[in-house]
Amino acid sequence: MSNKKTIFRCQQCGYVSPKWLGRCPDCQSWQGLVEEMAIKKSSRGASLSSRAQPLALADIPFESEDRLQSGIGEWDRVLGGGLMPGSIVLLAGDPGIGKSTLLLQAMAQLAQTRRVLYVSGEESPQQLKLRALRLKIEAPNLYIFSENSLEALLEVIEEKPPEIVAVDSIQTFHSRQLDLAPGSITQVRECTARLMREAKERNIGIFLIGHVTKEGSIAGPRALEHLVDTVIYLEGDRTHTFRLLRAVKNRYGSTNEVGVFEMKELGLEEVPNPSQLLLAERPKGVAGSVVACSVEGTRPLLVELQALVSTTGWMQPRRTSMGVDSNRLSLLLAVLEKKLGFNFAQHDVFVNVAGGVRLLEPAVDLAMTTALVSTYLDRPVPPDLVIWGEVGLAGEVRGVGHTAIRAMEASKMGFSKYLMPKSNADRLSQELAGDCIGVRSLQEVLEIVFNKG
Ligand SMILES: Nc1ncnc2c1ncn2[C@@H]1O[C@H](COP(=O)(O)OP(=O)(O)O)[C@@H](O)[C@H]1O
Ligand SMILES: [Mg+2]
Structure with missing residues (x-):
């Protein structure tokens, strides 16, 4: 028997079936099941000697929270007072709502004092330069990298680790280890999980942009929300200039906090008095x-x-x-x-x-x-x-x-x-x-x- 087992996974809800079906029995969407290679679960490997030991709560060393603040008040507040190093934040929203604009602005602010890497699988360096010029952004420590291969990104991070990485968008990234198109639910999950590991191991703060699909969910319904530490949504009506940034999950702060912005010539501007x-x-x-x-x-x-x-x-x-x-x-x-x-x-x-x-x-x-x-x-x-x-x-x-x-x-x-x-x-x-x-x-x-x- 071949050890290459294939499965069929619904791209909307992640339902797995051993055979192809025209309609997902779970979320009822049509034509949603796509063939994939089953990823072997690693056996419950770690031997007893290498396993970490439980610690008494009192013995765990306390490291004071040193959050990475951008200086954009509304943004920092929604994150619970700034980005926690070693955490991963998903910035989700409809296409065209202003995610790339807002993230570039926030990264430029963070790059005033830190090394920041902005990786885009959607835009070329020239396009990003144009956007930065339009938004009048100046940030000497902001590095731009146009790439959509996860392995290439991990190599770049290894060569010269930045403090903060922004990934625009997670749906455009793919790992060579999976023979699947970018944007498929398994690719998106795998890329996120590997970035999560990277964030924890190197204590890097990572932002991911995720487009909300037509059904109102990220890359298949909320496939990423449980993987990441924080989920923030940028909401609003594209025909209006008003935008709300809303935290829906936060391991390091309160949820349901909102930030208010207005879309202007120079990008998203904080609104001190929304009423x-x-x-x-x-x-x-x-x-x-x-x-x-x-x-x-x-x-x-x-x-x-x-x-x-x-x-x-x-x-x-x-x-x-x-x-x-x-x-x-x-x-x-x-x-x-x-x-x-x-x-x-x-x-x-x-x-x-x-x-x-x-x-x-x-x-x-x-x-x-x-x-x-x-x-x-x-x-x-x-x-x-x-x-x-x-x-x-x-x-x-x-x-x-x-x-x-x-x-x-x-x-x-x-x-x-x-x-x-x-x-x-x-x-x-x-x-x-x-x-x-x-x-x-x-x-x-x-x-x-x-x-x-
Ligand atoms: N070169 C540009 N000139 C003027 N407006 C632009 C330009 N690029 C983008 N915008 C405006 O900014 C909005 C937000 O764009 P963007 O940040 O790229 O959205 P997202 O990343 O959420 O898809 C767009 O809807 C568009 O109206
Ligand atoms: Mg964008």
Whole structure:
């Protein structure tokens, strides 16, 4: 029997089958299974004598954290205070969102004092030089290397080890040890695992860029997330200039921290006051437009949420949501119908978050519901009103966290009325309370905001 065993692996989810299948039984994607050479697992080799011994926690020497800071505040904060040497960070995002731009900027900053290697499998040195000129980047210790072979990269690192390596993008790299195309799930995993070893052995900090594929996952769904130490996503709408950098996994810091950037001529620029930018074009006194307060990590964001309800011309009315979860929208519509007697069966419903921001918190429920009621009744809400709170299936308004942070941000931005869950309002300190309206149910919102009994 040949010892070259082949397997078939789904390029989307990593499911392995001994024979070819047209459709992956796990993730149901079509044409996803590709033939690969099975990689032999090393036998549980290390002999007892060479095995490391367990250490008492108290005996483990403590090395103070010396994080590598870029000086770009938003970037360092999302990483938990800077890059940990010996760790590997995956920077993921849609194609064209600005990953290469942001990484080059951060590397240039880090290269002011350290030796940094930027390896690109996507662009030539000339193209990278052009980008650097466009971004007005000057960094004498930043070394550029156009290559997509993992072995070549490892050799270069061995010859003259840099402190930090940036790899753009991991999907373009391939290892000669595997007879597979770059970008296939096994190649991407193998390259990442070998780089991980390199990072740990040499105490190098490594950044990897990963493109999110159409299905919204990196090189087949999240195939890399468990391999690396930190995963950060650069999000935003390409038609807008606003970008959020979000940590979704961090072995060396808090997750769900966000950094806010704006895409400008000179690349991505930090935004110290995102609420101001997001509310800049808000129309006042218009039905369907409300201001929500969402907290991303520890960052409060005031965002304009817009809803539009219009008579449908279709058998099946449309439900379109941008920036909020579509399931959440369906749920809130159902609550409005069942509990408050609204009828959306003959209406198309659209919800949009201004600025191309994505709001993931259930705390935007109350704002979304108020926007829907406002457009349905064609009655604007007061322009100085900010709204937050979660809505339950019984039409009750539930308390959310970070009340004080939200109220402070709203007050800083000149808002004077806050619509929030009663339980939050009760606990708000006197000086922050302002004109605070605590509500227990959607019925109360109708009565208080729209004067409808
Ligand atoms: N030479 C250029 N001139 C002007 N804008 C550019 C140029 N190259 C890239 N951009 C802009 O910068 C954005 C981000 O590009 P890039 O950082 O390469 O994205 P990613 O690496 O995420 O695919 C692009 O969508 C494009 O609009
Ligand atoms: Mg790129």
